[in-house]
Amino acid sequence: MFKYVTKRILMVIPVMIGVSIIVFSLMRVFSPDPAPIVLGQHATIKSIEVWRHANGLDAPVVTQYVTYVAKAFKGDLGTSYYTKSQVAAEIGARFPATIELAIAAILFATTLGVLLGVMAAVKKNSVFDAAGSLFALIGVSIPIFWLGILFIMFFAGFLHLLPSGGRINVMLEPTRVTGFYMIDSLTQGNWDGFKDAFIHLILPALTLGMYSMAIITRMTRSSMLETLGQDYIRTARAKGISETKVIGKHALRNSLIPVTTVIGLQFGALLGGALLTESVFSWPGIGKYTVDSILKSDFPVVQGIVLLVAVIFVTINLIADLGYAFLDPRIKYSSKKED
Amino acid sequence: MTEFDYPQDTPRPDPSSLTHLADETMALGERLPSGDIPDFDETLHEKPENQWLEMWRSLIANRAALVSLIFIAFLVFLAVFGPLLTPYNPISTNMAASLRAPSAAHWFGTDQLGMDIFSRVIAGTRVSLTVGLLAVSIALTIGVILGAVAGYAGGWVDSVIMRLMDMMLAIPSILLAITLMAALGKGIDKAVIAIGLVSIPEYARIVRGNILSIKQNDYIAAARVVGNTDFRIIFRHILPNALSVIIVRATLGISSAVLDTAALGFLGLGVQPPQAEWGDMLGRARGFIFQAPWTLLYPGMAITVTVLAFNLLGDGLRDALDPKSRVK
Numbered sequence: 001m002f003k004y005v006t007k008r009i010l011m012v013i014p015v016m017i018g019v020s021i022i023v024f025s026l027m028r029v030f031s032p033d034p035a036p037i038v039l040g041q042h043a044t045i046k047s048i049e050v051w052r053h054a055n056g057l058d059a060p061v062v063t064q065y066v067t068y069v070a071k072a073f074k075g076d077l078g079t080s081y082y083t084k085s086q087v088a089a090e091i092g093a094r095f096p097a098t099i100e101l102a103i104a105a106i107l108f109a110t111t112l113g114v115l116l117g118v119m120a121a122v123k124k125n126s127v128f129d130a131a132g133s134l135f136a137l138i139g140v141s142i143p144i145f146w147l148g149i150l151f152i153m154f155f156a157g158f159l160h161l162l163p164s165g166g167r168i169n170v171m172l173e174p175t176r177v178t179g180f181y182m183i184d185s186l187t188q189g190n191w192d193g194f195k196d197a198f199i200h201l202i203l204p205a206l207t208l209g210m211y212s213m214a215i216i217t218r219m220t221r222s223s224m225l226e227t228l229g230q231d232y233i234r235t236a237r238a239k240g241i242s243e244t245k246v247i248g249k250h251a252l253r254n255s256l257i258p259v260t261t262v263i264g265l266q267f268g269a270l271l272g273g274a275l276l277t278e279s280v281f282s283w284p285g286i287g288k289y290t291v292d293s294i295l296k297s298d299f300p301v302v303q304g305i306v307l308l309v310a311v312i313f314v315t316i317n318l319i320a321d322l323g324y325a326f327l328d329p330r331i332k333y334s335s336k337k338e339d
Numbered sequence: 340m341t342e343f344d345y346p347q348d349t350p351r352p353d354p355s356s357l358t359h360l361a362d363e364t365m366a367l368g369e370r371l372p373s374g375d376i377p378d379f380d381e382t383l384h385e386k387p388e389n390q391w392l393e394m395w396r397s398l399i400a401n402r403a404a405l406v407s408l409i410f411i412a413f414l415v416f417l418a419v420f421g422p423l424l425t426p427y428n429p430i431s432t433n434m435a436a437s438l439r440a441p442s443a444a445h446w447f448g449t450d451q452l453g454m455d456i457f458s459r460v461i462a463g464t465r466v467s468l469t470v471g472l473l474a475v476s477i478a479l480t481i482g483v484i485l486g487a488v489a490g491y492a493g494g495w496v497d498s499v500i501m502r503l504m505d506m507m508l509a510i511p512s513i514l515l516a517i518t519l520m521a522a523l524g525k526g527i528d529k530a531v532i533a534i535g536l537v538s539i540p541e542y543a544r545i546v547r548g549n550i551l552s553i554k555q556n557d558y559i560a561a562a563r564v565v566g567n568t569d570f571r572i573i574f575r576h577i578l579p580n581a582l583s584v585i586i587v588r589a590t591l592g593i594s595s596a597v598l599d600t601a602a603l604g605f606l607g608l609g610v611q612p613p614q615a616e617w618g619d620m621l622g623r624a625r626g627f628i629f630q631a632p633w634t635l636l637y638p639g640m641a642i643t644v645t646v647l648a649f650n651l652l653g654d655g656l657r658d659a660l661d662p663k664s665r666v667k
Binding site for chain 2: 011014015016018019022023026027030031032137138140141142143144145146149150152153157164268269271272273275276279280290291294295297299302306309310313314317
């Protein structure tokens with residue numbers, strides 16, 4: 001076990017080095033020269049040269065890479081081509097918004113997904129099961145941005161119930177401490193701000209969480225069905241334990257082990273979905289920032305975000321893998337690599 | 340889109356072993372229900388059931404899969420003959436008739452530039468299906484080769500290829516796709532490449548897993564003993580056994596390619612105007628969400644039903660391949 005954990009953690013290092021090389025070469029080698037885009041069509045050759053030198057783009061690529069990585073370790077991800085501000089600081093300012101959204105989405109996806117999955121499994125072949133399957137099928141088929149648009153049309157346009165975008169009413173914005181508006185407004189006793197942040201969060205969270213919810217529903221259903229077929233469930237029933245207890249205590253706990261892993265992996269996947277959701281709802285997080293930066297060819301920003309997301313993604317996958325190994329005692333990882 | 344991953348070092352449940360089992364169980368299953376012990380001569384002379392025929396029968400017995408298949412055939416028809424069927428030129432603007440609500444003249448209404456949405460939705464079929472098929476072909480070709488080489492060669496070759504796949508999987512696929520688009524530039528041809536490249540790891544992993552389990556079989560050892568080349572062993576003896584699994588994956592792959600194309604289009608990275616593409620139509624009409632909801636309704640519906648159809652077909656194929664759930 002210890003060997004497996006160590007090996008799994010060490011494997012992250014070459015992957016991250018590789019990712020940084022891939023992203024770096026995509027941005028610096030294969031991309032068109034950003035200078036004419038940033039400086040505009042009428043830039044002179046002289047001004048382009050000056051700009052390239054100022055941004056370190058005239059050095060050999062390998063030197064550029066080494067400088068970039070060395071700086072990145074100190075938390076310096078370079079500066080934006082346009083605003084000249086620190087990329088790390090810009091990301092830091094937007095990151096809490098994305099995390100707040102992702103957490104809300106995963107909470108929704110987990111609660112509803114597990115509930116639907118359990119109901120579908122317990123009442124197999126019933127209306128619940130059919131409805132759950134249909135819901136899950138639509139959840140994986142509907143484009144996330146169109147779902148967001150439909151939500152806005154219905155809840156904001158038709159019912160006038162929820163806001164169509166943004167994160168909070170500017171007047172109610174809490175003083176920034178953690179950057180999580182729900183937490184900041186609550187700790188500052190800003191009750192109206194809390195309510196406003198909450199209603200702004202509902203639609204984006206539902207939109208972003210829908211795909212994960214579908215996956216979690218499917219996974220819970222199949223895992224639960226498998227568990228319900230086990231001998232110890234039959235034994236529990238034979239002992240005369242009430243059905244609620246059999247399902248709640250014996251079946252659910254065991255069938256949720258694989259679901260936990262899926263939830264972990266889905267959280268990573270949400271960071272990808274956030275790109276689209278944030279664009280639809282004008283949510284001021286890193287997703288929208290990424291899209292805007294790509295459209296402007298602001299490469300240092302894109303590079304910084306992709307690397308950061310990769311670090312988070314890999315870390316979450318690692319935790320999910322290790323968590324699975326710890327949670328399920330039946331799994332024994334041999335220290336020797338086997339395929 | 341992403342799907343959940345198995346922990347990297349755990350042996351994956353191997354679908355190819357199922358197909359092998361399938362043959363055995365099928366053989367058993369065919370004899371058992373008849374009740375009496377079959378006459379030996381009869382079984383000897385019985386024509387072996389064609390596996391593909393069996394799969395096909397089981398597939399069309401699945402109502403959802405059958406409906407999807409018919410719908411996909413209809414989409415292909417639209418993609419091929421679409422230009423002959425559209426009531427209006429899908430790329431001609433008419434500012435005098437912009438943002439008209441659906442009517443007898445314009446079934447799905449008109450968009451902000453007065454283009455007929457019905458015609459554009461039909462025209463978009465060709466783009467989505469072409470991109471879907473091409474992207475999957477790219478991913479499939481490269482993924483199968485990489486997976487086959489990794490699984491067959493093993494050792495350091497395997498390590499290098501699979502670590503490279505891990506690196507690609509370390510970035511959420513849609514983020515990797517738009518990063519590639521940033522480097523390659525806008526355009527639908529670039530979108531095909533970006534979407535194709537990001538789904539390579541899925542195929543490589545599936546094929547590698549299959550090869551690892553198939554290459555242990557005696558008939559592979561036998562093929563090697565009689566002097567077949569590695570190339571021939573991979574393509575004649577190993578890959579055909581993994582084919583069914585690859586087909587299922589590729590069908591589901593088309594649905595995610597269609598989704599990704601729409602997403603890139605929505606972000607303004609796909610087709611360039613005035614060409615019609617569903618995601619791009621949604622992206623450009625976003626500002627009219629309350630004023631003219633029909634501009635956003637129909638293109639989105641087109642994406643959803645197309646993706647749904649490929650998902651249902653993929654699920655149906657998977658069930659048809661799995662003897663346990665095979666509809667008789």
